[in-house]
Amino acid sequence: MxxxxxxxxxxxxxxxxxxxxxxxxxxxxxxxxxxxxxxxxxxxxxxxxxxxxxxxxxxxxxxxxxxxxxxxxxxxxxxxxxxxxxxxxxxxxxxxxxxxxxxxxxxxxxxxxxxxxPLMVHENFRWQSPIQAVRAVLDSNEIGTPFFGRISFRSAYDVFSGQPYLATGKRFIIEDLGIHSLDITRFLLGDVSTITTRTARINPNIAGEDVATMLMDHKSGATSVVDCSYATKLATEPFPQTLVEIDGSDGTIRLEQNYRLTVTGRNGTAVSDVSPPLLPWALRPWHNIQESVVAIQKHWVDCLANGTEPATSGADNLRTLALVEAAYAGAASREPVQLDALL
Ligand code: NAD
Ligand code: 89V
Missing domain, CATH: 3.40.50.720 (NAD(P)-binding Rossmann-like Domain)
Structure with missing residues (x-):
């Protein structure tokens, strides 16, 4: 070709x-x-x-x-x-x-x-190899049917020096970073029917919210919590790692700091290192994101070659963006928001 x-x-x-x-x-x-x-x-x-x-x-x-x-x-x-x-x-x-x-x-x-x-949204976080590793465990049925998930991104990394516009918008963490976490919860647990949200602004020098906690009902019956913060000072800075907990009918998955994946399921407990490769041009700690950029762009080339719909097509991403919009509406009203009404 x-x-x-x-x-x-x-x-x-x-x-x-x-x-x-x-x-x-x-x-x-x-x-x-x-x-x-x-x-x-x-x-x-x-x-x-x-x-x-x-x-x-x-x-x-x-x-x-x-x-x-x-x-x-x-x-x-x-x-x-x-x-x-x-x-x-x-x-x-x-x-x-x-x-x-x-x-x-x-x-x-x-x-x-x-x-x-064809139209694809560059929603790359689900293409990170640690997140793909979690998806592969779910697909193997090792932990049975998932009933709970937690997708967590908590950091105090200074994102504003590289991306100054992030400090000035009325919306910040849900729109910029939470959007990735919300897409990951959809990728792992399926579409959402209801979302309840609380937000806070801890850093006084920015305009938008830098902390958000979102509780979701998935159509599958599972419940998930997506929590994200840029106001969380930890002993070891985890940026830009997304941590994942999933509980299923037959076991659990834990993706912890430093890309340690623990799976307890039908075959006992297995611990593995799912660190992303450090590409020749990549720089820590961004290498996790940088590797996922290669993965999603390869996916696009494959989709164009085969005439298939990208996993994060524009149509698919409407469901992630609806979660962002519903989260802001629910944070303002302090009420749960139904997703289907927005789509
Ligand atoms: P940036 O401001 O550094 O770069 C944007 C560039 O676009 C600027 O150079 C600007 O001059 C140019 N531009 C704007 N409007 C234009 C137009 N109409 N025609 C031509 N050029 C135009 O922003 P950034 O930090 O590189 O972010 C760009 C996008 O990438 C944002 O939407 C951001 O959310 C996203 N982003 C994604 C990830 C990820 O992991 N997927 C990470 C960081 C940023
Ligand atoms: O992925 C992103 O969209 C980036 C960052 C990780 C810094 O939030 O803006």
Whole structure:
């Protein structure tokens, strides 16, 4: 198969990981880049040897013949850029959060499905190898039917120096980080019927909430708790590890700090190290996230080659984004929120 020709739109902080990953992946390459900031365009273009550079996305679509675009801008620009891709019949990957509102996200899904173009949200946390290892244990039926889950991300890591915009938005941890944890709870325990949420802001120097606790009823009958915090100072900083507890009818799964996986089930107890590999270009502690970027981008190339729907398609991600919207509504009202009413 001929190599897929891709373009990256948005050459900021996180896009550098995506560019490294594209360089590692067979079957696709980035032939052009776009950023409205000429300085970022130069930094990324020079680092990755990309000479075809655009400061305007419309000019990129007009000037290039593309098999896909990888949109790595922040949320406010996602809808116009995805709709532009749909108008040009170019398959699109869009970073999370997919859109500022669920209404925008629904319009983006409709635009792509009407145009017949594939759309994937870059929701990469479920692609982290430790999370995939938990999914594999569930699939093996070692712990029977899950009835409880806890997906936990608690840290005091300074995310604001790399991503200053995170300190200024009215919404913070649920929209930026909790969105990954909510997607993981869906990935492990299935879709959710009801969510109850409490939030707090501990750091006085930011605008949004930096602590959130969410209790969910899953359609399967399981209950889960997603808890996340950027105000939790621990003896050993775990960033950016997601810890997982799942209890099933025949056993338990514990994914603990330092990627230690303990499974107690039908065959007794097994402890393993599910640390992600440290890719040559990766930097600790981000290597866990960086590895998942390669995994999700490979998945996209496979999906385009085979004509299959990405696991985190736009349509799938509406259910994760609905959880974000429901969490904020429930935090404000202090009432449980039904998910089906939003979808
Ligand atoms: P950033 O601000 O560093 O980079 C965004 C870039 O997009 C900037 O260079 C900006 O000039 C450019 N841009 C914005 N609008 C544009 C437009 N209309 N046309 C062309 N260029 C435009 O942001 P970031 O920290 O790299 O985050 C980007 C996205 O990635 C966010 O949605 C963020 O939530 C997400 N993110 C995801 C992960 C993950 O693990 N999946 C991790 C970090 C960030
Ligand atoms: O994954 C993310 O979206 C990042 C971070 C891990 C820092 O929250 O914004």
């Amino acid at each position: 001929a190599e897929l020709r891709g373009a990256l739109i948005g050459c900021g902080f996180f896009a550098v990981n995506q560019m490294h990953a594209w360089r590692d992946i067979e079957g696709a390459s980035i032939v052009a880049i776009c950023d409205r900031d000429p300085e970022r365009l130069k930094v990324v273009g020079d680092q990755f040897g990309i000479t075809r550079r655009y400061t305007d996305a419309a000019a990129l679509f007009a000037g290039e013949s593309l098999d896909f675009v990888d949109i790595a801008t922040t949320a406010p620009s996602h809808r116009p850029l995805v709709e532009m891709a749909a108008r040009h019949r170019v398959p699109a990957i869009c970073q999370k959060p997919f859109a500022p509102t669920l209404a925008d996200a629904k319009a983006m899904v409709t635009a792509c499905s009407d145009a017949g173009v």
